[in-house]
Amino acid sequence: MARNRQTLGKARSRARERALQALYQWQHTGQSGADIERQFLPEAADAGDSEALDPDRDTELEDALDMSDTDIALFRELLHGVLDRMEDWDERIAPHLDRAIRSLDPTERLILRLGAFELSERIDVPYRVVINEYVELAKRFGGQDGYKYINGVLDKVARGFPLREAEIAARGRSAP
Structure with a gap:
C-alpha cells in the first residue's frame, strides 16, 4: 500500500x-x-x-x-x-505579490500559476503537499532563492480559497 x-x-x-x-x-x-x-x-x-x-x-x-x-x-x-484560466490564477496571485506579476521571473510566474490552479481545483491534495511540490520545482528550475518567495506567496494564496481556509484552520487546531 x-x-x-x-x-x-x-x-x-x-x-x-x-x-x-x-x-x-x-x-x-x-x-x-x-x-x-x-x-x-x-x-x-x-x-x-x-x-x-x-x-x-x-x-x-x-x-x-x-x-x-x-x-x-x-x-x-x-x-x-x-x-484555460490564466487570468483567474493571475488575479488570485497578484494581491500577494510585492511587484507586478509581469516582473516576476517567467519560471516562477508559471510555478505560482500551477500552484494556484492546484490549490483551487485539486482539493483532494493537501495544501501543504501542493505548496511543497511547487517549492521543490522552484528549487530546481527557479532563481537561487525563488523557492522562498514561492512558499510565501502560495501560502497566502491557499488562505484565499474557502475550502483551503477550512483545511488550514483544522490543521492548526490539531497541531501540538
Missing part, C-alpha cells in the same frame, strides 16, 4: 514538472496547448507511425521527454487548467 502511494506521488510530481516544462514552452513559443501536449505525448498522436522504428531517431531527446512514469491525466489537467 505504501509502495503504491509512493509510486503515485512520484508520478504526480513528474506530472507537475512536465506541466511546468510544457507551460514554459508555451510561454516562449506561443504554440497552442494542444500542440504542446502533442509534443509531450507524441505516442498518443503518432500511434503506429513507421518513423518510430527509425534507428537514427534522437533517443536522448526521447529519454528527456519520457512520460512513462508520469500521471498523464494530471499533466493534462495542469497544462490546460492553467492555460
Whole structure:
C-alpha cells in the first residue's frame, strides 16, 4: 500500500514538472496547448507511425521527454487548467505579490500559476503537499532563492480559497 502511494506521488510530481516544462514552452513559443501536449505525448498522436522504428531517431531527446512514469491525466489537467484560466490564477496571485506579476521571473510566474490552479481545483491534495511540490520545482528550475518567495506567496494564496481556509484552520487546531 505504501509502495503504491509512493509510486503515485512520484508520478504526480513528474506530472507537475512536465506541466511546468510544457507551460514554459508555451510561454516562449506561443504554440497552442494542444500542440504542446502533442509534443509531450507524441505516442498518443503518432500511434503506429513507421518513423518510430527509425534507428537514427534522437533517443536522448526521447529519454528527456519520457512520460512513462508520469500521471498523464494530471499533466493534462495542469497544462490546460492553467492555460484555460490564466487570468483567474493571475488575479488570485497578484494581491500577494510585492511587484507586478509581469516582473516576476517567467519560471516562477508559471510555478505560482500551477500552484494556484492546484490549490483551487485539486482539493483532494493537501495544501501543504501542493505548496511543497511547487517549492521543490522552484528549487530546481527557479532563481537561487525563488523557492522562498514561492512558499510565501502560495501560502497566502491557499488562505484565499474557502475550502483551503477550512483545511488550514483544522490543521492548526490539531497541531501540538
